[in-house]
Each structure stands twice: as C-alpha cells, then as structure tokens.
Amino acid sequence: MEDLHTNRYAMEEEDHLDLKQEIRRYLRFWPWFVLSLVIALIGAYMYVRFAPRVYQTYSKIKILDKSDGLELPTAAFIFKRSNINLENETEILTSYIMMDRVVRRLNLNTSFYEEGTIRISQQEGLPFEFTQLVHPDSIISSSSYKIKVTEKGLDISNEKDGINMSFNTHTTTSKTHELPFEVDLGLLNKKSELIGRTFIVSFRPIENVALGLKSRISVEPIGKQSDLLKISIKGESKALSEDIVNTLMAVFDEDGINDRQLISKRTLDFIDDRFVFLAQELDSIEVGRQDFKQRNNLVDIKVDATLGLEQRTKSEEEAFQIEQQLALSRLLKQSLTENGESGLLPANIGINNGGINELIANYNAAVLNRDKFLNSGGTNNPIVQQAVAEVADLKANINRSLANYVNQLEASSQQLETRNDRFSGKVAQIPEKEKLLRAIDRQQKIKESLYLLLLQKREEAAINLAITEPSIKIVEHALTGNSPISPKSRVIYLGALVGGLLVPFGILYLIFLLDSKLHSKEDITKINPRIPVIGEIPDIKKDKEFIFEDPNARSILAESFRILSSNVDYILPVSNDGKGKVIYCTSTIKGEGKTYVSINLSLALSSINKKVLLIGADLRNPQIHAHIHEGKDTPGLANYLHDTNFEWRDALVSGFDKHPNHRIMLSGTIPPNPAHLLTNGRFTKLIEEAKEEYDYIIVDTAPTILVTDTMLISQLADATVYIARADFTEKNLLKFSKDLSESGKLKNMAYVINSVGASKSYGYSYNYGYNYGYGNNG
Incomplete structure (x- = not known):
C-alpha cells in the first residue's frame, strides 16, 4: 500500500503543471519577445506603407x-x-x-x-x-x-x-x-x-x-x-x-440583344431575297396580260354570273387560298433546302399550319442554343452534339411536315379543279378567251397578294428588330469603394503583433520541449520523490575561487557547503560508538562535479573543527590531485591496496594549510585492475581504521553507470551523496540512480544538485545574498 501511494504521488507530481513557473521561465526571455515584436511591427508598417493599394x-x-x-x-x-x-x-x-x-x-x-x-x-x-x-x-x-x-x-x-x-x-x-x-x-x-x-x-x-x-x-x-x-x-x-x-x-x-435580333434579321434577309423573284414574276404576268388583250382585241368583258355564280366564286376563292399556301410552302421548302448549314428560318410568313409554324419556332430556338454552345465548347462536347442532333431532327420534321402539307394542298387543288370542271359546263357560254384572261388575272392576283403579305411581314420584322428589348437591366453601374481592401492595416498589425509574440514563443517552446537536461530540485522530486535533496550548490564563475580554502569565508561557496554539511548530518544514522561516519560522493557519469563536491564538503566539515579524511577512490580517473597541486603519481589508495606492507598513514597529505584537521589520501598510481583491488579486503580495513581516528571519512568514488567500483564498496558507507549537475545531467539518468537506491546497491542515498542557476530559462533563483554566475565545475 505504501508503494502504491508513493507511485500515485509520483504520478501526480509528474502531471502537475506549475503555471506560474512556466510563465516565469518564458518571461526570462522578454528581450527576445520585445525584439521579435519590434521587428514584426516594423515589417508590418513597411508592408502597409509600400504595398500596392487594391480596391x-x-x-x-x-x-x-x-x-x-x-x-x-x-x-x-x-x-x-x-x-x-x-x-x-x-x-x-x-x-x-x-x-x-x-x-x-x-x-x-x-x-x-x-x-x-x-x-x-x-x-x-x-x-x-x-x-x-x-x-x-x-x-x-x-x-x-x-x-x-x-x-x-x-x-x-x-x-x-x-x-x-x-x-x-x-x-x-x-x-x-x-x-x-x-x-x-x-x-x-x-x-x-x-x-x-x-x-x-x-x-x-x-x-x-x-x-x-x-x-x-x-x-x-x-x-x-x-x-x-x-x-x-x-x-x-x-x-x-x-x-x-x-x-x-x-x-x-x-x-x-443580338441573340434576340437574329430571327428578325434572318426574316428580313429571306423576304428581301424573295422580293426580287416576285417582282420579276409580276412584271412577266402584266406584260403577258397586255399582250393577250392586244392579240385578241379585248377591251372590256362582262361576266355572265347567272348560273352557279356563288358556287364558282367560292370555289375560286378556295382555289386562290390553296394556290397561295402552295406558293408559300414551296418558297419555304426551297429556303430550307438551300440552307445547308442549318441556319435560321423565316418565321410567320403566312402559312396557315400551326404545326409547321411551331416547328419553325422550335427550330430557330434550337439553332440559337446550338450556336451558343458551340461558342463556349468544342464540337466533341456532349452538350454540343446533343444540340446539333436536335437541330437536325427538327429540320427533318419540318421537311416531312412541309411535304405532307403540300400533298394535302395538291389533293385539295385537284378536287377543286374537278369541281370547277363541273361548273364550267354550266358556264359553257363563257368564251375561251375570257377563261384565259381570268387565269392570267388570277395568277397576277396571287403574286400581288403574296408580295403584299411579304411586304407586311418585312415591316413587322423591321419593327421587331428596332424595338428589341435589352437583355439586362443595370441596377448599379460600376462603383469602387473609397477604402482599399488590401492591405488591411488592422489585420496586418494584429497579425504582426500575434506573430511577433508567437515566433519567439514557438522557438522557446521547441527548445524547452527538446530539452532533456536536469535543471532544478523539482526535476528530481518529480522522478524520485522518495529520495531527499540535501543540497543545491550554486554556479560559480570560473574567475572566482571555487575551493573552500578559508574556514572563515562567508562566500556563496562557503555558505552553500555549510548548509550541505548540516544536511548530511541529518541523514547519517545515529550511533554512540564514537566512530567516524563514512560518506560516499558519487555520480552517474563523469563531469557532474563529484570531486568538486567531495573536496568542498570535506573542507566544510573540517571548518567546524572536525577531523576529516578525504579519500580519492576513483582509481580510474583521479582528479583530487589537480586541486591541491600534487603529482598524479603521488602514492595513495591504489598503492595501499596493492602493497600489503604500505602504511596508509604514510600516504596522507595536507592540501590546505588553513584546515589543520583535514587530510587527503590521493588515488595513487592508476592500477590495471581497480575492481580487484577494491575487493581484496584492504579497503574495508582502511575504512575501519580511519573511523577510529577521524570524525568523517569522505570517499570520492567512481561514476556508477560507467564502472561497478562504487557498488563493490557501497556497503561500507553510512550515507551516499549522489551528485547531479544542472544543465548537464540527463533526466533519464535519474532513473538509474533511483534503481540503485531502491535495490539497496547504494545505502542511505541523498541528492546534491551542482551548478544550480546555470539556466535562467527555468526561473530558479538560489540567492544567498550575493550575485553569482556560471562555472564549469569538474
């Protein structure tokens, strides 16, 4: 149940989002936002000032x-x-x-x-x-x-x-x-x-x-x-x-308008063409009539209408109408035959057949529709092909209807001729010359009436052409707004404002999103909430002294390690045997500052009049000698572990004159088999003997993820100080140290965060009353 509660607490901590902290770390970069905003607004002003005005x-x-x-x-x-x-x-x-x-x-x-x-x-x-x-x-x-x-x-x-x-x-x-x-x-x-x-x-x-x-x-x-x-x-x-x-x-x-005028123009052209032929025929009939009268010496003839006058007159009128319709039908048929390109036909020329007139109207409408589609599409367009086919069908229907109509008229004409023959018997006394003259007069009358009819239709077509209605009504003539629609200054300035803020925000968001480094105590507590953080060492600039040499110093370095030494005491087990306490200083990888923390922690404990022994147990990569100006081959721990006759007290050096209670055992000559030396029993003997003489034994061990040296001697420690470095240690490496603690491979472990304050983007300020910056602590 305790583990379940811990896991639930860890998940809640990990999911928790500190909005104030997130805002603060973005506000750390406020100059970026200001600069981006100024550039965006200047760019927007230049664009609005010089972009073309579009209306x-x-x-x-x-x-x-x-x-x-x-x-x-x-x-x-x-x-x-x-x-x-x-x-x-x-x-x-x-x-x-x-x-x-x-x-x-x-x-x-x-x-x-x-x-x-x-x-x-x-x-x-x-x-x-x-x-x-x-x-x-x-x-x-x-x-x-x-x-x-x-x-x-x-x-x-x-x-x-x-x-x-x-x-x-x-x-x-x-x-x-x-x-x-x-x-x-x-x-x-x-x-x-x-x-x-x-x-x-x-x-x-x-x-x-x-x-x-x-x-x-x-x-x-x-x-x-x-x-x-x-x-x-x-x-x-x-x-x-x-x-x-x-x-x-x-x-x-x-x-x-042109579409509506096409039919009227076609009618005018048709009538004008027919006027020429009708005028010639009328002239021919009149000349023939004159010649006939002159040859037969005819001046005035009284018509004998005593027998069958009404029947003969009616019959002649019917014959006249049929002859007129036959003439109009033949003229229309001739126009349809000559019109090879399926153009427009004259409408309403006097044919007394509603079906033919309706077909002609439909045909003209289909021709106009076909021409419109041909103008906007190709001949292979299905709509165009359908329109062409419709014109052809209508033309064929007109041909058939005209043929049928002519046949009907001819049949009616024959019937009237038969009936007129019967009437002629009744008027046999009418001279043959009178009959011939009447025939000439009838032909003349037919042509004259046809001429007048066409003249009337021509006037109607001309009137329709002149009074053609417009196809549109203009509600508003072209108007242009006074204000340009582009560029829109408000939208552009708003976009520049938003973009000027979003660009640095997006860049910072990506930086933060891709950042996998540890930066603060909160990053550790989210992953390992059960392991305490007992110290946060501030970042020290390289040009400042970063070794606690003066026991009475009041610098940031001194105060931070005094706090660390006090917190270390709280995690050490309580015992009354009077023996010294063993404190291991280790880390996950090289470069996190374990040697730096080991030296300064030992000096902080020495500054309160405690006898302290600092042991360099990182036999593979020793670093303590570089801080006390001793040679790398100075005898030390490796010599003691290897040589049974070597006295460890002979290897102690005093690296800091102002710390009389502080002694150091360097790593010594680098051996080929550090793991074998650490497990031969002499290191345990060294710790037991040192505990009798010193209050604290600080052991600078090897990184845990690289070699197993630290785990081989971990059981000798009373407490293990695990160092992580801000802006350097990967967060996923903390899981490795968590596993070491939970599995018991490292005893009584606590974290110390080195170089805190190196990243201002996270908004953490560990101010000890002084200003400090970044330092690359080894």
Whole structure:
C-alpha cells in the first residue's frame, strides 16, 4: 500500500503543471519577445506603407426574362419563381468570349505602370500622348518598355529585346525607330512635373490577358430568390476597374440583344431575297396580260354570273387560298433546302399550319442554343452534339411536315379543279378567251397578294428588330469603394503583433520541449520523490575561487557547503560508538562535479573543527590531485591496496594549510585492475581504521553507470551523496540512480544538485545574498 501511494504521488507530481513557473521561465526571455515584436511591427508598417493599394469594384445587374408578358400564369408565376437560370447567365458572363471582347474594346493587352522608388503602380493610361502602332492581334509574346522622362528628352529601353534608345526631344517622332508606339510630350503644359519619372508600357497577348481577366472577374447572385447578379473585380486602378466592369455589362447586354435580333434579321434577309423573284414574276404576268388583250382585241368583258355564280366564286376563292399556301410552302421548302448549314428560318410568313409554324419556332430556338454552345465548347462536347442532333431532327420534321402539307394542298387543288370542271359546263357560254384572261388575272392576283403579305411581314420584322428589348437591366453601374481592401492595416498589425509574440514563443517552446537536461530540485522530486535533496550548490564563475580554502569565508561557496554539511548530518544514522561516519560522493557519469563536491564538503566539515579524511577512490580517473597541486603519481589508495606492507598513514597529505584537521589520501598510481583491488579486503580495513581516528571519512568514488567500483564498496558507507549537475545531467539518468537506491546497491542515498542557476530559462533563483554566475565545475 505504501508503494502504491508513493507511485500515485509520483504520478501526480509528474502531471502537475506549475503555471506560474512556466510563465516565469518564458518571461526570462522578454528581450527576445520585445525584439521579435519590434521587428514584426516594423515589417508590418513597411508592408502597409509600400504595398500596392487594391480596391474592389462592383456592379449589379438584373437578368430580364425573355418570356415576360408572353406566357400564361403557371406555378412558377404563382410562387414568383423566375424562369431564368442564373448559373447559365453567370457562365456566359465569365466566358472567354466575353473577356475577349472586353479586352479588345478597352485594348487591355496594353497596360501602363509608373515605377516608383519602392513599388510599381498600375495606371489607367499615360499622362501624355501615346499612340500604339501595332495591332493587338499581332502581339504574340509579352514585352515591356521603360520610358524615362529626362530634362533633355526620353530614354526608352526593353531589357528582353536589348533595346535602349535615347531621344533628344520629348517625342519619339523626332527620329526613325522600330518601337511599337509613339509618345509625345511636346504639347503638355506641365511637362516639368514628368521629368525624372519612369513609366512602363507592357504588351501581352490577348489570350493571356483574357484568361487573366476571366480569373479576376467574380459573378455571384445577390440572393436565392433574386434575379440580380453582382459583378466584382479587384485592382489597383479604380478607373480601369470601373471601365472593365461597365464594358463587360455592355458587351453582355449586346450579346443578348443580338441573340434576340437574329430571327428578325434572318426574316428580313429571306423576304428581301424573295422580293426580287416576285417582282420579276409580276412584271412577266402584266406584260403577258397586255399582250393577250392586244392579240385578241379585248377591251372590256362582262361576266355572265347567272348560273352557279356563288358556287364558282367560292370555289375560286378556295382555289386562290390553296394556290397561295402552295406558293408559300414551296418558297419555304426551297429556303430550307438551300440552307445547308442549318441556319435560321423565316418565321410567320403566312402559312396557315400551326404545326409547321411551331416547328419553325422550335427550330430557330434550337439553332440559337446550338450556336451558343458551340461558342463556349468544342464540337466533341456532349452538350454540343446533343444540340446539333436536335437541330437536325427538327429540320427533318419540318421537311416531312412541309411535304405532307403540300400533298394535302395538291389533293385539295385537284378536287377543286374537278369541281370547277363541273361548273364550267354550266358556264359553257363563257368564251375561251375570257377563261384565259381570268387565269392570267388570277395568277397576277396571287403574286400581288403574296408580295403584299411579304411586304407586311418585312415591316413587322423591321419593327421587331428596332424595338428589341435589352437583355439586362443595370441596377448599379460600376462603383469602387473609397477604402482599399488590401492591405488591411488592422489585420496586418494584429497579425504582426500575434506573430511577433508567437515566433519567439514557438522557438522557446521547441527548445524547452527538446530539452532533456536536469535543471532544478523539482526535476528530481518529480522522478524520485522518495529520495531527499540535501543540497543545491550554486554556479560559480570560473574567475572566482571555487575551493573552500578559508574556514572563515562567508562566500556563496562557503555558505552553500555549510548548509550541505548540516544536511548530511541529518541523514547519517545515529550511533554512540564514537566512530567516524563514512560518506560516499558519487555520480552517474563523469563531469557532474563529484570531486568538486567531495573536496568542498570535506573542507566544510573540517571548518567546524572536525577531523576529516578525504579519500580519492576513483582509481580510474583521479582528479583530487589537480586541486591541491600534487603529482598524479603521488602514492595513495591504489598503492595501499596493492602493497600489503604500505602504511596508509604514510600516504596522507595536507592540501590546505588553513584546515589543520583535514587530510587527503590521493588515488595513487592508476592500477590495471581497480575492481580487484577494491575487493581484496584492504579497503574495508582502511575504512575501519580511519573511523577510529577521524570524525568523517569522505570517499570520492567512481561514476556508477560507467564502472561497478562504487557498488563493490557501497556497503561500507553510512550515507551516499549522489551528485547531479544542472544543465548537464540527463533526466533519464535519474532513473538509474533511483534503481540503485531502491535495490539497496547504494545505502542511505541523498541528492546534491551542482551548478544550480546555470539556466535562467527555468526561473530558479538560489540567492544567498550575493550575485553569482556560471562555472564549469569538474
């Protein structure tokens, strides 16, 4: 139960987050945050100051329904649903064809800029006379020309083509050149304002400009139940953007009007073609009638209508109508046959057949629909192929319907002729000459009535052409906001503020996240909460004395080791046998400061008038001799362990004159088999004898993770001081020392943290009343 409670306590400690401590360690680096914030705000100011100003221009249009006023009320009318497909209209508005027309109308493939000190700004035009000499379609590659206005004249260059020309006057007409334009500043009153300024003229292919404009134009409906569309574009030049939007609306309106006028134009062309033939036929009939009267000496003939006048008149009227319909049908059939490319047919020319008239209307609508799809898609497009097939089907239906209609008329005509033959028997007294004259008159009347009918239809078509309704209604012409939409200073400054804080925070977070070093007492207690920390040795600068040589010293070093010596006493077992206490000083790896702590701990105990013996038991890498200026081969522990006749007291040295009660046994000559020497029994004998003469025996042992020397003699210690170094010892190495303590391999273990304060990032301040810095303690 005790182990379970301990584990739970350890987990809680490990999961606990000290928010105040986390904030403090980030605030240690406040200059980084200030510097990053200043740089970010300066960058934001420079961007806002010199970035191009982009404005949004928009307009609103209403798509007019072509069927307004022509259809009966339907469900769509009752529920106020429009028959307009806004998606189709949007696609047409943003189609390449529309963009190409706008580019050509505004000559957008020639653009103008002014070069400033920091940036280049787009202009609607140049502030002087500019004449383009090349046709827009002849521009097949992009090129740009710089025009620099100087006091003497003009300097024009093109780096791509290697052109560099100078003009001694402010006009390019002063000498022969191959430039694609002419410029002239001669007539300007404010010529002095242009001196020193540089302008750029850029030429680009129409296709590239149209595609770029297509990507910039945005068209979207105002609402779900609305017929309004919003057209918007972003650009640097307000005037140029407004011209583009207004021109697009005009081009789109013209396209819709042209679609509606196509049928009227086709009808006019058809009637004009037929007028020529009808005029010739009428002239021929009139001349024939005149010749017939002259040859037969006919001036005035009274018609005998006493027998069958009503029947004959009615029959003749019916024959006249049938002949008229036959003529119109043949004319229409001839037009359909001559129309090999499936163009538009004349509508409402007088055929009294509702089915044929409806087929002609459907056929014309299908032709217009097919032409629109052909303009926006290829011939292999399934929608285009379907539209072509529909036109062909309708054309075939018209042919069949006309053939059937002609057959019916011819049959009716034959029946009327048969009936007229019967009537002719009743009027046999009518002279043959009168009959021939009537036939001539009838043909003349048919042609005259047909001529008048076509003339009437032509006037109707002309009226429809003249009063064609617009396809859109402009709700708002192009408008541009006064404030630029880019750059947005508030958003940029806010982004700079956030970025200026997040960048150093992110860098520090990564540093802290990847940091695996031990830094403070809290790092140890999180991993090994049951092992006490009895001392924290501050970091000492290299230029300061870091050996406790003066027993009366009041330095940071002296005070910290006095505290350590007092805490060591608390962990030593209580005994009344009067023998000295054995304290081991060890660490996990080399470089954590165990020799440094061993020497100063022994000196701290000696400063309170205790007899202290310091033994260098790290036989593989001895370091104590370097601090007392003794030779590495000075006889010591290794000599004693190896030579049974060697007296250990003969190896004692006094390394510090101000500590008369302090003695040191160095490691001696480095042996080839340290582990064997430490277990031959003489080290145990040494400890037992030293305990009789000294109050404290401080043993500087070997690192535990590298060799087993320390574990071989660990049972002789009364307490084990385990040294860890801040900013040096890996946290995962603490688990190794924890295992040594829990398994009993090291007795009565306690931690001492060396070089505390080396890392200010963790916010720990062990202030003993003095200022101290970093020192590399061995």
